[in-house]
Amino acid sequence: MFEAGRFAMVRGRVLEPLMTLAVWGSALLVAGAFLWLVGDLLWHGAERLSWAFLSSSPLNAGRTGGIGPILVSTLLILGVAVAAAVPLGLATAVLLTEFLRPRSRFGRLVGLSLDVLAGVPSIVFGLFGNAFFSVFLGLGFSILSGGLTLACMVLPILIRTAEASLRAVPDDWRLGSAALGLSRTAALRHILLPAASSGLVAGLLLGVGRAMAETAALIFTSGYVDRMPSSLFDSGRALSVHIYDLSMNVAGGDGNAYASALVLIGLLILINGTALYLAEHWLNRRIIAP
Amino acid sequence: MTQTLDRHSGCSPSIDAGTYTVGPLQSGPPCCVPEPLIRVTNLSVSYGDHPALKDVTLDIYKGCITALIGPSGCGKTSFLSALNRLTDMIPGCRVEGGIRIGGQDILAPRLDVSALRREVGMIFQKPNPFPLPIRRNIEMPLREHGMKKRADLDETLERVLTDVGLWAEVKDRLDKPALALSGGQQQRLCIARALALAPSVLLMDEPCSALDPIASGIVEDMIAQLRGRYTVVIVTHNLAQAKRIANYAAFFWLRERGGTLVEFGHCRQIFEAPAHDLTAAYVSGMRG
Amino acid sequence: MIWSKHSISSPSRTDARLAGWLSIAAGLAAAVLVLIVLFLLHESWPVLNRIGWLRFLTDAAWHPSEGLFGLAPMLWATLASSTGALVLAGGLGVASALFCRFYAPPSAARPYRRMVTLLAGIPSVVFGLWGLTVLVPLIARWQPPGASLLAGILILTLMILPTVALTADAALAAVPKAYLHGAAALGMSRSGTILRVVLPAARSGIIAGLLLAAGRALGETMAVLMVAGNVVQTPHSLFDPVRTLTANIALEMDYATGEHRAGLFVSGLVLSGMIILLAVAALRFGGARSHV
Numbered sequence: 001m002f003e004a005g006r007f008a009m010v011r012g013r014v015l016e017p018l019m020t021l022a023v024w025g026s027a028l029l030v031a032g033a034f035l036w037l038v039g040d041l042l043w044h045g046a047e048r049l050s051w052a053f054l055s056s057s058p059l060n061a062g063r064t065g066g067i068g069p070i071l072v073s074t075l076l077i078l079g080v081a082v083a084a085a086v087p088l089g090l091a092t093a094v095l096l097t098e099f100l101r102p103r104s105r106f107g108r109l110v111g112l113s114l115d116v117l118a119g120v121p122s123i124v125f126g127l128f129g130n131a132f133f134s135v136f137l138g139l140g141f142s143i144l145s146g147g148l149t150l151a152c153m154v155l156p157i158l159i160r161t162a163e164a165s166l167r168a169v170p171d172d173w174r175l176g177s178a179a180l181g182l183s184r185t186a187a188l189r190h191i192l193l194p195a196a197s198s199g200l201v202a203g204l205l206l207g208v209g210r211a212m213a214e215t216a217a218l219i220f221t222s223g224y225v226d227r228m229p230s231s232l233f234d235s236g237r238a239l240s241v242h243i244y245d246l247s248m249n250v251a252g253g254d255g256n257a258y259a260s261a262l263v264l265i266g267l268l269i270l271i272n273g274t275a276l277y278l279a280e281h282w283l284n285r286r287i288i289a290p
Numbered sequence: 291m292t293q294t295l296d297r298h299s300g301c302s303p304s305i306d307a308g309t310y311t312v313g314p315l316q317s318g319p320p321c322c323v324p325e326p327l328i329r330v331t332n333l334s335v336s337y338g339d340h341p342a343l344k345d346v347t348l349d350i351y352k353g354c355i356t357a358l359i360g361p362s363g364c365g366k367t368s369f370l371s372a373l374n375r376l377t378d379m380i381p382g383c384r385v386e387g388g389i390r391i392g393g394q395d396i397l398a399p400r401l402d403v404s405a406l407r408r409e410v411g412m413i414f415q416k417p418n419p420f421p422l423p424i425r426r427n428i429e430m431p432l433r434e435h436g437m438k439k440r441a442d443l444d445e446t447l448e449r450v451l452t453d454v455g456l457w458a459e460v461k462d463r464l465d466k467p468a469l470a471l472s473g474g475q476q477q478r479l480c481i482a483r484a485l486a487l488a489p490s491v492l493l494m495d496e497p498c499s500a501l502d503p504i505a506s507g508i509v510e511d512m513i514a515q516l517r518g519r520y521t522v523v524i525v526t527h528n529l530a531q532a533k534r535i536a537n538y539a540a541f542f543w544l545r546e547r548g549g550t551l552v553e554f555g556h557c558r559q560i561f562e563a564p565a566h567d568l569t570a571a572y573v574s575g576m577r578g
Numbered sequence: 579m580i581w582s583k584h585s586i587s588s589p590s591r592t593d594a595r596l597a598g599w600l601s602i603a604a605g606l607a608a609a610v611l612v613l614i615v616l617f618l619l620h621e622s623w624p625v626l627n628r629i630g631w632l633r634f635l636t637d638a639a640w641h642p643s644e645g646l647f648g649l650a651p652m653l654w655a656t657l658a659s660s661t662g663a664l665v666l667a668g669g670l671g672v673a674s675a676l677f678c679r680f681y682a683p684p685s686a687a688r689p690y691r692r693m694v695t696l697l698a699g700i701p702s703v704v705f706g707l708w709g710l711t712v713l714v715p716l717i718a719r720w721q722p723p724g725a726s727l728l729a730g731i732l733i734l735t736l737m738i739l740p741t742v743a744l745t746a747d748a749a750l751a752a753v754p755k756a757y758l759h760g761a762a763a764l765g766m767s768r769s770g771t772i773l774r775v776v777l778p779a780a781r782s783g784i785i786a787g788l789l790l791a792a793g794r795a796l797g798e799t800m801a802v803l804m805v806a807g808n809v810v811q812t813p814h815s816l817f818d819p820v821r822t823l824t825a826n827i828a829l830e831m832d833y834a835t836g837e838h839r840a841g842l843f844v845s846g847l848v849l850s851g852m853i854i855l856l857a858v859a860a861l862r863f864g865g866a867r868s869h870v
Contacts, residue, residue, distance in 0.1 A: 019769040023681045026673030027690065030743075033736055034697050037708050044711075091603030099597045101381045110604050113611040119857030120614065120850055121797025123824045127846045128614045130831065131621050152610045159607065172418035176480070178379055179414075180431040180487060181407035185592045190430050191420050213701030216799035216824070220831050240703045240800075247707045248804060254711055261704045272699045403590065 041265065045258035053259060058226050061250050062242065067260055069228035073143060073236025074212065076229060077222055080147020081154060081211050086204065088151075089158030096159070097166040098174075098184055098192070118156035122216045125153045129221035141235040146222025153217055154207035161206060165199020166192060198278045205275035209268050215240040239264045327352035327521050328373065328491065333387035334548075335368040335377060341548030342368040345387075348540060348554055355513070355522040357532035357557065360542035360572070365549025366525045369542075370493045373523065374410040375403050391491065408435060411484030415496040417476035419468035419483070424460055427468045427479060428486050435487065450482040454512055474505025478512060485520075492516065494524040498531065510535060529573060533561055541569045618847050625840035634844055640810050640826070642838035649845055651812040655820035656849075658727055658813050659802060660795035663734035667795075668788055670735070671742025672777075678743075679750045680772060691747070698740030706804030709733040714805055721817040725807035728816040733801045738791040745790065749783025750776060782863045789860035793853045799824035823849050 052066060059065030092110065100107040129149030139145040169192050177187035193200070215238070223235035224245060237245070243260050246253030326349035335343040343365030350356050358366040368377070375396065377383045389396050396406055420427050428450065429443050437443060447464075451457040456478050460471070468479055477497055484492060494513065498506035514535045516522055526532050532539055539560040541553045553566045564570040629647065637648030674694060678687045709729055718724025753776050761771040777784070799822075807819020808829060821829070823845050834842055 015769045015773075016767055019772065020681065023673045023677050026670045027677035027682070030670055030674055030697075030739060031690065031693060034693055036712075037700070037705075037736075040708060040712055041704070088603050088607050091600045092607045095597070095600035095604045099593075099600060106601075106604075110608045113608040115857065115861055116854050117611045117614075119793055119797075119854050120611075121793075121799070121824065121853055123797070123799040123827050124614070124618070124846045124850050127621070127827065127831070127843055128617050131617045131843070132613065136617070152614070155607055155610060170418075172414065172416060173420060175376065175379065175414065176418040176420065177431075179374060179376060179407055179412035180483065181404040182431055182434050183404065183590065183593050185596045186430075186434045190422070190434075195421050209699065213699070213703075215701070215703045216828055219828060240701055243703045243707055244800060244804070247710055254707075257707055258711075261707055264701060265699075265704060268699050268701065269696065272695075276695070 041258060041262055045262035048255055048259035049262060062246050062256055063250060063252050069226060070237050070239055070242045073229050074239045076143045076236060077147045077238055078208055078211055080144055081150035084148055084151035085155050085158055089155055090162055093159045093162030093166060097163055114156045114159055122214055125149055126217040126220055129217060134221055141223030142233045143222055143229055143236045144232045146218045149217050149221045150211040150214060154211050157207045157210060158203055161203025162200055165196040168199060169195045202275040202278040205271050209271045212268060215244050325352045327392060329390045331388040333372060335372055336384050338382040344548040344550050346551045348551060350523060352521050353518050354537040355517050355524060355535055356538040357536035358525045358540050358542060359532050361544060364542040364544040366542050367495055370495055370525055373493055374407050374412055408487045409489055410491040411489035413481055413484060413494040413497045416500050417473055417480050419476050419479050421469055423465045424468045425464040428483050432486055446486050450485045453485055454478040454482045456482060473501050474508055477501060477509050491521045496525050543568055618843055621843040622840050622847055625837045626844060642841045647841050651810050652821055652823045652826050654812045656796060656822040659730040659734055659822060660792060662731035663738055663795045664792050666735040667739040667742050667791060671739050672746045672784060674743040675746035675750055678747055694740050694743050702737060702798055702801040705733050705737050706801040709805035723819060725805055725819050726817045727813045727820045730802045730806035733805050734795050734798060737801055738794050741791040741794055742787050745787025746784045749780035753779045786860045786863035789856050793856040797853050799828050803828055
């Protein structure tokens with residue numbers, strides 16, 4: 001007993017500082033890499049950022065000029081994705097939480113297919129989008145093809161977050177409205193959806209963030225064309241594709257690639273930050289506290 | 291917790307004898323004609339394989355307050371939920387037997403459940419006002435059930451809030467969120483919300499147990515005033531409260547195959563001359 | 579009654595109608611997966627039908643125009659880069675989570691967690707850009723050409739680290755406080771508590787996170803494409819330039835036609851198969867944790 005205790009103490013004397021060192025070392029390494037990355041982006045990109053950069057067209061294959069048309073294309077692609085994915089996602093989430101019994105076969109089937117869909121790599125979404133939207137449906141390389149491909153990709157996130165926020169609404173209100181003879185439809189419209197709204201918006205923003213960061217699914221669906229799109233059937237270059245193209249295919253494009261990356265990250269931080277804020281604060285205050 | 295203690299300390303038998311309004315003993319339901327509104331026959335409720343309530347037969351009289359008493363888990367809430375088919379909401383819940391309200395079989399599969407639930411209102415243990423303004427809490431269900439005229443809505447709003455003694459307290463802040471009200475006010479708002487639909491029956495599942503003693507007293511007095519106008523079925527763990535406000539009492543007990551009804555009778559008879567040993571032990575505080 | 583009960587359609591009928599519409603939408607959402615599988619199979623069919631599955635593993639090289647469809651070198655590159663990244667990110671990620679929960683002073687834990695969340699939000703193309711302009715030249719100074727398996731592993735590590743760190747953090751948070759109090763009551767040291775109480779208790783959550791991260795690493799395209807050099811060869815050292823399955827698709831899809839295009843869809847199928855297996859395994863582990 002005494003011997004064992006001594007042994008543990010000796011081992012502890014070696015192990016304790018070793019663990020501390022390893023943990024602190026790892027944490028500092030990660031923080032260092034992060035700061036290096038962000039610092040580098042700011043260092044190279046910030047000097048080129050200006051209103052003119054955001055609004056003007058790219059010149060000389062993007063080496064000079066700005067990203068105006070690319071921002072427009074990005075927003076259009078995201079708009080298409082949201083318009084297609086939100087109704088489908090919300091409807092599925094409402095069905096799963098409010099209408100189906102917890103272990104219904106249809107519900108489990110939909111749930112399983114969503115989990116699998118969430119695992120499909122983005123490049124495969126690109127393959128599918130190209131084969132289905134661009135070729136089979138004849139949409140070609142267009143904002144529409146790209147947006148619809150992204151819609152398929154973010155569907156699982158949208159549905160899972162919407163499901164979670166609807167499930168976070170207390171059952172008291174479901175029982176209360178049923179006891180008043182209200183239909184589920186009325187309960188959803190007046191109580192459940194408004195009560196879950198912050199969570200729903202947070203999920204939507206997370207989905208938009210995910211779509212905005214995506215490159216691989218867009219290369220062969222919405223294409224590379226960097227002109228200002230005139231309709232949804234035009235090819236349009238998303239911001240992430242622009243960064244890829246500038247750094248890989250355009251010699252001397254690094255400066256503008258960095259500036260574009262800074263814009264992309266800025267937008268993403270805004271979107272994800274809002275989503276996190278909504279999820280953490282508003283949701284709690286509205287639903288849990290009272 | 292404090293509430294139960296408080297209630298018990300203030301309920302010596304002599305005070306209680308004076309507070310409830312009864313007609314001649316054992317000669318029929320007090321305060322109203324002995325007309326059964328709800329007839330429950332051989333009612334059993336089970337959740338999956340787990341029986342919650344077994345073989346209950348019971349009449350509930352119109353215009354009276356009937357208290358359901360007994361220990362936790364003996365099926366009182368299941369009984370209550372069967373009366374407005376809220377059991378439909380619970381996955382795997384099976385209801386067998388017969389329930390007739392005003393002669394109509396409410397377990398019929400083709401029944402308009404929404405109409406039933408308007409006729410049979412329900413108040414829950416935890417006040418559950420919707421996250422809407424006070425006014426909309428009452429108007430929203432009314433609108434959903436087809437009342438559209440502003441004047442009708444306003445009239446109903448004022449009437450039901452006055453009925454629950456809330457009008458004076460909230461008439462200047464009808465557009466403030468209902469969740470900002472105190473617990474007792476919230477519960478009274480919920481009762482008003484149920485009353486707005488002009489039900490004939492009110493089911494109450496321990497409506498005072500989540501409230502502090504003062505709020506609980508106010509809500510209790512308010513419920514007592516509903517007697518005669520509504521048929522009230524109230525589940526309570528607070529025996530003193532049952533004694534003070536109920537005309538009839540039904541004593542439930544947990545048997546090995548789910549809860550059962552042990553004894554039903556006039557409130558005074560159940561508390562002062564119970565026919566069954568279990569009842570006697572329970573009401574005297576020896577069991578349960 | 580002050581209003582007619584029959585003036586409005588019965589709520590149960592409105593509900594039934596809404597449920598009908600919702601079911602159609604849910605069916606569509608579920609159909610997306612079916613559609614993806616169908617189109618992948620349909621597009622790969624020409625070449626699968628002619629040469630079968632096996633040749634994709636046994637062919638000596640990837641020269642689709644000459645009828646050679648060997649995916650093996652790229653499969654090895656994918657596995658090597660993902661495994662390397664998983665080992666590094668696993669260690670660093672779990673250490674980061676431990677740092678947040680047990681080692682960091684409270685004033686540091688919050689910003690650190692914020693930082694990891696931010697890192698998780700950085701798009702892969704930006705990691706690729708940074709790797710291409712900073713990491714690759716750095717490695718090139720040491721072992722040219724720089725664009726290599728090592729660069730791919732390091733960039734992937736950074737990318738999947740937040741996944742590991744955040745899931746491990748959640749798993750650590752879910753360890754009951756009573757365990758910690760119990761360990762403290764027994765006089766266990768901090769490292770002993772962590773190694774023998776906390777990590778075993780959080781094991782399934784951490785493994786689920788690692789599996790998720792592995793899926794991300796296998797499926798990642800852009801970052802690896804930008805830094806790994808893209809030469810189709812089986813890697814023999816960390817400094818060899820390699821091309822992963824995903825990068826191959828992205829690089830050749832632009833101009834591929836006929837059987838070449840079909841071959842790319844086959845690699846997409848292979849990739850999806852691997853990742854879906856991982857995802858299902860991760861769900862199993864995640865599910866197991868929620869039941870404990």
